[in-house]
Amino acid sequence: MMKPRLTIFDEPLLYTEGLSKLLSQSKIFNTIDICNCYETLSLQLQEDPPQFLMISSNILMLNEIYRAVEKITSQNKDIKIIIIGNSYDVTDVRKLFDKGIKSYLDRNSRYDEFLKSTQALLSDEIYICDHAKERMIDFISHKQGQSRLQMRDPLTKRELEILKLICDGLSSKDISEKLFISINTVETHRKRILLKLNVKNSVGVVKYAMENHMID
Template identity: 75%
Template sequence: MMKPRLTIFDEPLLYTEGLSKLLSQSKIFNTIDICNSHEHLFEQLKLDPPEILIISSNMLMLTDIFRLVEDITSTNKKIKIIVIGNSYDMIDIRKLFNKGIKGYLDKNSRYDEFLKSINILLLNEIYICDNAKERMINFISSEEGKHNPHIKEPLTRREMEILKLICDGCSSKDISEKLFISINTVETHRKRILLKLNAKNSVGIVKYALENHIID
């Protein structure tokens, strides 16, 4: 399998160059390029588009990021975009995923989580950082308190706990061990969660939580 190419769209700050060097040492990527202007970025996307593109919020307003993601995904659907945001709220993160990003990290995400996000994207899955997932769980809880009409009935505290573990990528076996309950009980909870959220299956539950009507 060929190593992917990476482009980082950000100001040429020390941390960007440092990140580039760290990633070079990880030997995940074939090449790593840094673009610091729209012209440079679109020229590269046209001539030699990378497999993965990182867009930082350092040099762009959120509305500009929305527009940029839309422009890129309209012509380069195969590029996997990761946005490094400034602790955006769940509505904005959902909007970014709807526009076509595949990964979201907060600025305070750690390097090991960054590597994890890359590996997950290379498996054709989506990634949302732990901080954002925590905000998503809290958001869902508060929305239930408002009697969200799209949820058939509120998730119980135990179901919220299991939803969070599913978002963390835990299997039914992992969940049963963490919560000291049987696998059958976990499976029953899973089915009830999927039914309540009107989701078809538990694969990519985070994606369903974002794309379905859990978050308005």
């Protein structure tokens, strides 16, 4: 399989250069470009879009990121967007996923989380950094009084276990290894979870779990 290309949209900082070099050493990407001008980025996305696009909150305000993500995903749904945010609120992170991003990392995320995020996206999974997941749990703990949405059928103990692992950002392969079951079995459980929650994908699972206090 051909290695993907990555474009990092950020200010020309030492941090950005360092991250680019570290990611180059990982040999995950075929090429890594750094872009710090929105006009240049727009031209690249039109002429030769990368498979992965990392957007930093250093270079755009949150509302600008919303608009950029919406525009980019409307023109090319195959681009996997990673947002490097400034410890955004849970509602802001959720809105970013609604707009079409595939991964969210805080600016203080460790390098190994960048690698985990990349591997998750290569497996067509979403990824949320540990700090953001902790904020989700805090958010959920303050919403215990809210009514739960009704499911078509209650989830089984195994399905609840797999749901939590999905919310932790694990791929089907990771879940199968962790629970000592086959990938086909994991996929069967995934399909049943999607059906019972009446959602379309992993993003929907995470949103439902957050709103209904299922991962606290």
